[in-house]
Amino acid sequence: MCSTGKQEDLTQKVLEFQSTGEGHDKVYEECALAAFVFIRQYRRIDEDMKSEFFLHFHPTLVRTISQFRHTGISYQDYLKYLIRRRLKTFMGIQKRKSFLAGLAMFPGLAEHEQPDSSQTRAKADNLACRILAVNGNGSFRDRAARNRFLCYAFKRAYHHEEEDVGFIARITGTDPAWVREKVLDLKIGLSGQEERLSSLTCRRNRLFVEVRGIEQALTQENDRETRSKLHMRLSRKNRALSNLMTAIAHVQLSPSHLAIGKALGIPKGTVDVMLFRLRKRLALAKVGEKQYA
Numbered sequence: 001m002c003s004t005g006k007q008e009d010l011t012q013k014v015l016e017f018q019s020t021g022e023g024h025d026k027v028y029e030e031c032a033l034a035a036f037v038f039i040r041q042y043r044r045i046d047e048d049m050k051s052e053f054f055l056h057f058h059p060t061l062v063r064t065i066s067q068f069r070h071t072g073i074s075y076q077d078y079l080k081y082l083i084r085r086r087l088k089t090f091m092g093i094q095k096r097k098s099f100l101a102g103l104a105m106f107p108g109l110a111e112h113e114q115p116d117s118s119q120t121r122a123k124a125d126n127l128a129c130r131i132l133a134v135n136g137n138g139s140f141r142d143r144a145a146r147n148r149f150l151c152y153a154f155k156r157a158y159h160h161e162e163e164d165v166g167f168i169a170r171i172t173g174t175d176p177a178w179v180r181e182k183v184l185d186l187k188i189g190l191s192g193q194e195e196r197l198s199s200l201t202c203r204r205n206r207l208f209v210e211v212r213g214i215e216q217a218l219t220q221e222n223d224r225e226t227r228s229k230l231h232m233r234l235s236r237k238n239r240a241l242s243n244l245m246t247a248i249a250h251v252q253l254s255p256s257h258l259a260i261g262k263a264l265g266i267p268k269g270t271v272d273v274m275l276f277r278l279r280k281r282l283a284l285a286k287v288g289e290k291q292y293a
Helices: 001-018 024-040 047-067 075-104 118-133 144-153 162-172 176-189 191-220 224-250 258-266 266-288
Strands: none
Touching: 001 024, 001 047, 001 075, 024 047, 024 075, 047 075, 047 224, 144 162, 144 176, 144 258, 144 266, 162 176, 176 191, 176 258, 191 224, 258 266
């Protein structure tokens, strides 16, 4: 009963604001708190991701206050429905972005990764060997398996350090100098994307400071006309901030398949197929749907 009463109370406050145009800040604070509390209930998402999603969802949250229509569903239920839909899309995007990063951190691929126990290490090594088609002695079963691993390794070239170069050379039986040269060339090819990411990040930080400044001004301003202008300005800045966050998310600090193909001397289509099959093997192995001999 208490929860139902709170839902009706918040719904009524939103409807009153829509009819009178007064009390926006108070209504917004309660709506934002309701959204954040609901997002916090998702246990499978870490705190950083919850905060990122809340910032991603914020422009939608602002719009719900004016766009909500009472058709027998409370505002909180309407808000939960929107959050579920947007969170599903958001997490799908995040998973796609981090998929290759997850490959690089897959347990048992590098000697310097030490799981908690010898049993866990043996299980991880066994699974990694099946996915990458590695024999018990650490050699690849065929040239195709070796090239698949090189494609995977070069896709993560931006993040490789000297010890990674040594590991790649050792496991593939290639000259460390050759691997180092290829990794360096691929990193140089990403300099433009790196500069773009740096520029977008600086713009995002400046916008964030401006948004916080406007919000601070709103807490101190009593004139209704001035507040209305500040709200409009805040809305524009939030839209620009959301667009910048989207642009940042689309910057890929990983070499293109074409660049990897040139480094290995193979066609781009071959790289496409190799990485696709490796990702598919990892996905199937993680959910236990298939065993690889």
